[in-house]
Amino acid sequence: MATPTAVVVGVGAERGLGAALCRHFAREGYHVLVAGRTAEKIEAVARGLKDLGLSAKAVLTDATVEADVVRLFDEAMSPGFGRDPSDLVVFNAGNNRQLDFRELSAEQFEDFWRVGCFAGFLVGREAARRLVPLGRGTLIFTGASASLRGKPGYAQFAAAKAGLRMISQSMAREYGPLGLHVAHVVVDGGIDGERLLKNRPEAKAARGEDGLLGIEAIAESYWHLHKQRRSAWTQELDLRPFKESF
Template sequence: MTRIPYKTALIIGAGVGISASLTRMLSGAGLKVALAARDTAKLEALTAQTGARAFAADAADPASMASLFPQVDEAIGEPEIVIYNASARAHGPIADVDPEAFRKSLSITAFGGFLAAQQAARRMIPKGSGAIFFTGASASVKGFALSSAFATGKFGLRGLAQSVARELGPKGVHVAHFVIDGAVESERRATPADSPDSFLSPDAIAQTYIDVLSQARSAWSLEVELRPWVEKF
């Protein structure tokens, strides 16, 4: 297995997809892992399997995020890896989208990323090391019809990642943004039998995160795009 130069990790917006694959890989590599989600009940099987610790948190609430990090610090040590995987949608025509639903989507998808990065930076800067990763989507680089809220949030998260990378990279903190450009396979959404490999495997995505974590600082990636071989650009 590729060597990961860190000992602790926090995944925010944890669930049963990409973050579950990451949890298994990071735990399997010997790291202590903390998972944050609004509903921790859905993480019970994963924590039992991996030994990861679960914490209830609202990614878009400054008080909740300010409380989460000290809890993680005490439970597993200050997280040397922070992965922001939370997002929300408000699908519909621009003339009809509920403003509060749009606000909520933007708050979770982008503002929460800022809150996570801020807490992570306060811990990583003094040490001169660490990694902050953001999970993006197709909507990070191309806005689709009926998806204005999600595109706004993901565009914002990408801009945040670029800005934070340029600020913290010279201080020893690796910041990267991952464009997940395509549908991700899950228990509820299997790859179509007549189109093999047309969905991204969450394990394959997680392996790419692991590979980027292992990069030498003389050749750090800022952005990685991942898509199935049949996906149109």
Template sequence: MADKPLAIVAGAGPGLGAALLQKFSDEGMMAVGLTRSGGTGPHDIRACDLCDEKALRATLAPLMQKHGAPQIVVHNTAHLVIQDFLETSLDDFTACWRSMVQSAIMLGQCVLQPMVRDGGGTFIVSGATASLRGGAKFAAFASAKFALRGLTQSLARSFQPAGVHVVHTILDGIIDTPASRDLHSLDPQRMIKPDDLAAAYWALAHQPKSTWSHEVDFRPQTESF
């Protein structure tokens, strides 16, 4: 079995996903990202449909055979739909649910029991402001994020006694990427820095067992709430 412990980032796009892979790699882990299309560049990003159980198991099985069960798993997928409720199709709702909830179910079913067998680890699920509040034009997105939060609560109560630290994060703000700067025209100082957030996720994964957090919110100092 390889020396480096395994970290999985499901939904490893630019921004937080890339920052997590960099942070985990810098800390000496075998960091692997999963996205539908794969990727190129400095990080190990593999193409995988996270909603396809067979494809996901086929991707994860050789990694876990070589490195053992992952010590850190981050579920970081998103499918954003912003439109009036009456214009939002059932397909829009289904796409949000599949991207954020079904993918978390498939990921958890693949990794949580192996993590228990190997002595534990940390499973972090990225939520959003919409995990707590359904805004106008966010019916599809918020309903899926609400479901994801409930799923994560259930996983925490199921697996924390077995040694897996399950955490739901609420990202209350816009993550600073070139695309988000163009879309939102915000002052970068009012945005969440991906590297800072990756460091916060690393800290969550290393909380002492006597002080485990289940839900943590992160927002820029300038963000109202």
């Protein structure tokens, strides 16, 4: 039996959501393309999976560059002997930083949009081009609370995430009836990963037990979306710690 292929775009640190998704999919029997724009990080994630006897390949990809995304999907859809074309794609790229709106430069705003929204368009378009003709597959976009509302200092992030959410909804309505399951996951709360713990080391103790979103727990939800029967597909899923207010 051939090994199925999964693509995870936006992989960073080994203790991050992208890496957790790669691990979960690999443990479920997938060959995983570990895609990100920092070679050392994606190679470390892929190497860690191989050390566990799992199948993975690091693919250096800047998701804001059309040629990089096309090349990634060329590999995903023709993975070689013993592997099936991809039927699972996750767009997990994003950047988040609080900035005074009055000091926000045009270049900064555009960069947030390119990483958080434009890159999602490129990945979504290529996924649709390759998977819709096959009549199957799952495409999941990682969102945030900013997908639904803008907070002070986060206009640039909210604009990008809200745009990504609209891409997800439009694609779901257009391609769901053709067999492509498109889902958007609102990750509402701090993630118990390297980025938050490096920038806000006090956060874990302040939130208490299970007060941050566990990366492995989030990955389980993504896998559940992929395995859903088409008679009851989820288009949008909200995930937050039990004590997170909303």
